[in-house]
Amino acid sequence: MDFLLINESYKFFDIGILSIIIFLPVLGSLVLLFINNDNAVRYFALVVTVANAVISLPLYWGFDPTTPKYQFGEHHAWFPGLDIWYTLGIDGISLLLVLMTTLLMPLCVLGSWKYIQKRVKEFMICLLIMETSMLGVFMALDFVLFYILWEAMLIPMYLLIAVWGGPRKTYASIKFFLYTLAGSVMLLVALIALYLKTGSFSIPNMMGQGYSTVFQFWVFLAFFLAFAIKVPMFPFHTWLPAAHVEAPTAGSVVLASVLLKMGTYGFLRFCLPITPDATFTFMPYILWLSIAGILYGGFTALAQSDMKKLVAYSSVGHMGFVTLGIFVLNKNGIEGAMLQMINHGVTTGALFLMVGMIYERTHSRELAMATGVGKFMPLYVIFLGFFSLSSLAFPGTNSFVGEFLVLAGGFTHSTLIASFAIPGAVLAAAYMLRMLQKVVWGGTKNPDQSYLFDLDAREVITLAPLLLFVFWIGLGPSPFLDVMHTSVHHLIEQVNAASHGATTMASLIP
Amino acid sequence: MKVMLFAPELFLLLGCLVLFFVSLGSSNAKTARNIIISIAVVNILICMGCKDLTGELFFSAYKIDPFSQLFKIIMSFGLLVVVLFGRELKGIEQNVKAEYYLFLLLSTMGLIMLVSSVELLTLFVALELSSYSLYLLVPMRDDHGGLRYQMESAIKYILFGVVATGVMLFGMSYLFGLTGTTYLNELIPRLHAMYDQPAVIVGIAMVMGGFFFKLAVFPFHFWVPDVYEGASNETTAFIASVPKIAAVAMLIRIAVLAAPEGKTIITMLMVLAVCSMFYGNLIALVQKDIKRMLGFSGIAHAGYVLLGLITLKETGYATAMYYIVGYLVMNLACFLVICKVSRNGENVLIEDLSGLHKRAPMLALTLAVGMFALAGIPPFVGFMGKFMLLTGALREGHLPLVILAALNTAISIYYYLSVVRITYASDPEDQPMVDVDGMTKALSVSLMVIIIFMGLAPARIIEVASTAVKAIL
Known part of the structure; x- marks a missing residue:
């Protein structure tokens, strides 16, 4: 042994x-x-x-x-x-x-x-x-x-x-x-x-x-x-939105944060x-599938009116980045992918928890029903803002480090492939900011949200550790990357x- | 003490006599039930006590070896479980309950004699003793409606059974004609010496046919759905479990005749295995009656068991034994739930199980464990059995077969999962509550524990099975 x-x-x-x-x-x-x-x-x-x-x-x-x-x-x-x-x-x-x-x-x-x-x-x-x-x-x-x-x-x-x-x-x-x-x-x-x-x-x-x-x-x-x-990669992803949307909050969190990582x-x-030889043989095909997943997940998320579905499809895109990073087969790519696995677990887990919290209050996951809650739930939208920024890989948050490393690895491998991944990052900003805008401010036709009450202590305690990791990984990723180096090198x-x-x-x- | 060698059989014979006299009186169902439960318990103890004995009886036609003794213990266990959870005998006519127990015991005795038989005629007599008792159990059902559809099942059962027996007898005549002996241990060297003759292969295949019928292997499966549906729940529980154990035991004994270079036999078994798996699993997908569904699933499982036999090796046989014992336990767990859910002994449709988790949480859990185990999901015994069968088959180089078997796991999961879905994810609507007494709970828990334990700690069981198989090679 x-x-x-x-x-x-x-x-x-x-x-x-x-x-x-x-x-x-x-x-x-x-x-x-x-x-x-x-x-x-x-x-x-x-x-x-x-x-x-x-x-x-x-x-x-x-x-x-x-x-x-x-x-x-x-x-x-x-x-x-x-x-x-x-x-x-x-x-x-x-x-x-x-x-x-x-x-x-x-x-x-x-x-x-x-x-x-x-x-x-x-x-x-x-x-x-x-x-x-x-x-x-x-x-x-x-x-x-x-x-x-x-x-x-x-x-x-x-x-x-x-x-x-x-x-x-x-x-x-x-x-x-x-x-x-x-x-x-x-x-x-x-x-x-x-x-x-x-x-x-x-x-x-x-x-x-x-x-x-x-x-x-x-x-x-x-x-x-x-x-x-399990990841799921495009085109094997169709079970994911269904399962995510129907699962209870904890189920979605476990599914998104841990199961997909398996x-x-x-x-x-x-x-x-x-199977290293076969890995080289299949590498190009898998890279293109990853790109397809990133773009497909992004575009589909953009069209969702159900908050949970939106987050679910964003998972398809994010996991596309992970597989992209793994199969460029260089240090930056793999380390970025591994960090992105953790980031996705933290951020998407948090987003599912937040969707669950709004669902407990409005009994709907429809984006239209949750518009304009910022006035009545300031604490909630603060958390939502940070996690959304993390999800779209805003600098200073965890996903930025991960996606940056993946893209760096991608450009080392092939400029063409990596350039195709860039729109994915833009799309992430588009669908996340769209959701954020609607939830926080909405428009003139907001439903009456005055019955909503803000997060209680339990909910804050649930989200706070995740927020801590968003910034910890975002600002000082070395404690997380240091433990990977030798294994990735090997x-x-x-x-x-x-x-x-x-x-x-x-x-x-x- | 030669009589000790024959002790389990003698005791069962005595029990049959007692039940016979009880059945002569009137309104004695309760007495008969108490008698058969005590007989079943004592029988297990006797079988355990005799497990290390070896010897031969009746001019060497009857052999007591670790192989047969192990199977006797397992079948006694199966009998006990069936009579325990079928205590009320809801589906049997009131005035024949004592007779029902008599024939049930007689059938078990036949099966217990069968696994010790090492001579073709003895084997035939033992098989028929058990079969005819079973044929009689089917029409004893009380269908409450007067349609008497159990008669149709009984007729089908006996007709198919007789044909299968005929095929087997015909095969035996070939073997005898070729070798001039009916003793298995003399048959083996003589058949191996003339293995290139087609008549040998035909003979062996036809003898196997008789046991394929018991195990419900394609194409001897036609009786299964109708008999499962038409017989009372308790009877089906017995037919679906205990005789299959004996069938596997005898198939192993017969397969030894074909070893070591039985290419044709292997090919035949492979084809039958694939047909059984696909046929059973595909047709089970559309069943509405849970007993029919389990019947078709049984055909598929018979196909899996054949994977162990096609290796024609000791480990393969041991795995087949492990698998069929696991199948017995999983199946009994499912039938326990069916017997309890059925209110007056009527058949249970899958949709009748809706919301079972509220009506009887313990039964719902038992059913879920049984179904997941049958589907071959770890950590239950079904997975470990399938895993070892596939490993053994792949070691012999049967890659296509292994892939087809693995695909079948994926097909079968749908119908097993549908049952779990109905029990857990739907509401009971206006379904009645189910009474669960302490004995049923204890039985459920012990069956679940066995299912999980066998799945996680197979080492000891495989060891015992290997020792037993070595005794007959």
Whole structure:
């Protein structure tokens, strides 16, 4: 296990810190089964998620940014007969995603405090199980463990949308489930094929094995289908607006902030290091799909009258930037993409929370119903202003740093492709400012908004940490970028170790 | 103590006699129920107690080995669960309840004898003992409406069953004619020696046909939807689970005849597996009656099980065993809910489950776990089973088969998910509440725990299954 560093000091009763972080929420959900008071349920879920966030903080301090190895490692036998191990570890690619997940979950609980009024207990149980599986996906270094958590996540997410969702919840939830599951069945076949080639399910052992070009080609396609649907990349995005719009606030936040990142995380963790040759083969096509996603997401968002749909389509555009950054395959691009993953989690999560807050008051997500609230909800529009600016990558906010790095990487790779991404940034400004203008001021035909009350302390507490990160990353990104450098460098080395993109698509067709 | 080798069968025979005498009296349903529950419990204990025995009986026609003993325990468990959640026997006519239990027990006894049979005629007799008892269970339904549509099911069941048996007997005659013996252990070397003869392959395939019928593999599946629909819920629960266990056990014993170079047999099994999966899953998509849906899903699952057999290897057989045991538990979980939701033993439509989460949260959860497990979503047993089956098949180089099987997972998720959607995401409207007693809750929880535990910790179970399979190779 030379790829794994085991930090002895981060153990508690011989249980590694990563295991504690993974299993605390699911244990909490078991305890929740026996609590019957709705308020007690809410407080307990909050305590569990906050505790998990606090426990996860030492990961950052204890993380050694000078090595590309997987840290805080755990390696236990699980099913020796098939060589399946319980292997956990995080590197510079997954560290921030883990921290973002643990820090977001308490906010999700807070954000659904009043929104969820029926079956609170079941809701919180679903949310906690979600947390377990999401964290597990980012930490798992055994492919079977990864796949189990990756798929198991569908069940609580499906229930979150199907039970607590909006009017078209049935359609949205089934579409989400079918789309994602159909995408990942081929991942299972690829997983088994890789196992039979390498004799182990260990993800790091699968990297750099010099598989034949044709094998890489097919494995890459299986990976790509699963991850592109999850991201979602254009043209696999159609489940996203439906699911986002119908999901309850916390569901949307989890979906946008964490679930979408699993797709891009999959690209970084699997596609690039395991199938480098195929990555070079497919790179141009994926870059153009990313551009298509950026432009398509932007234009569609511009036309939305439903606030949630607007934010959902903006996600398609933003995730296009992420995939663009990943597949230009240089340091700036990948680091920018990784930072943009975090930024999107923070900003879009916040925007969904804000849409949820206005929905709780007006019981509508229609932009027309929410016009001109600035007069009555000054605090609300202050937050909305900052988060909108962040979403359109205004200098000084987090997304600026991310998009700047992605575009810098893009221009290094190809001026043509990067120039096509520029209108995407302009479009983001257009749709965000349009929404901001309407919500804050509106026009002469504003509905009567005088019954609205401003944010209460709970809502401010929900949003404040996110705002902090908007400016922290925006003004001083180095604490976030520093932990990535070594891992990204290592990743680029792994990709470049490939025999290089001499193969073309045509040569692969027999 | 040779009698100990035969103890489970003797005990069940004794139980049958007791039930027979009980059935002679009148208004004795309750007594019969208590008797069969105690018999089922004691039977599990006896099977457990005999699990390490080995030996041969009746001129070596009857073999007690770890393989058979393991299956006996599993089937006894299945019987107990079915009689426990079908306690009220809502769908059975009042005056034949005692007889119903008698035949149920007799059928189980036949199945338990079947897995120990290592001689073609013994095997045939045991199979028929269990089959005829099952044929009789179907028409005992009380349909409350006087339409007597269960009779149609019963006739279909028996006709298809007899044809399948005929095919099997015909195959047996080939095997006997070619080798001059009916003992499996003597058949193996002789058949391997003349494996290039088409008659051998035809013979083996036809013998398998009899068990394909029990397992509901395409093209021996025609009875499934009608029998599932026409038989009472409790009967269907039994037919859909316990005999399939025995069928897999016997298919493994027969498949050993074809090893090691059974190219033709492998091809045949592959075609049947693909047809079963696609046929079952595609037709299940449009079903409205949940029992019919589970019937078609059962056909698809039979196809998955064949993936384990086509490897003709020890690990493949062990995986097939693991999968069918998992299937038993998942299926029982679903049928438990059906039996409880059905008020007077009538059939349950999928839409009748609407809002079940409010009417009976525990049953809704059980059903959801059962459905997700059948769909093969981790962390449940269905996923781990499918994963190992696919790994085994791909290791033998059957890539197209594995891809088709994976695609089928994607197809099947829709109808399983529809059931979950109805139970969780719709409102009960005016559907009545469902009473759930303590015993049902305990049963639900234990089935769910088994489903999750088998899915997360398969190592020990696979080990036991491998040891058992080694005993017959």
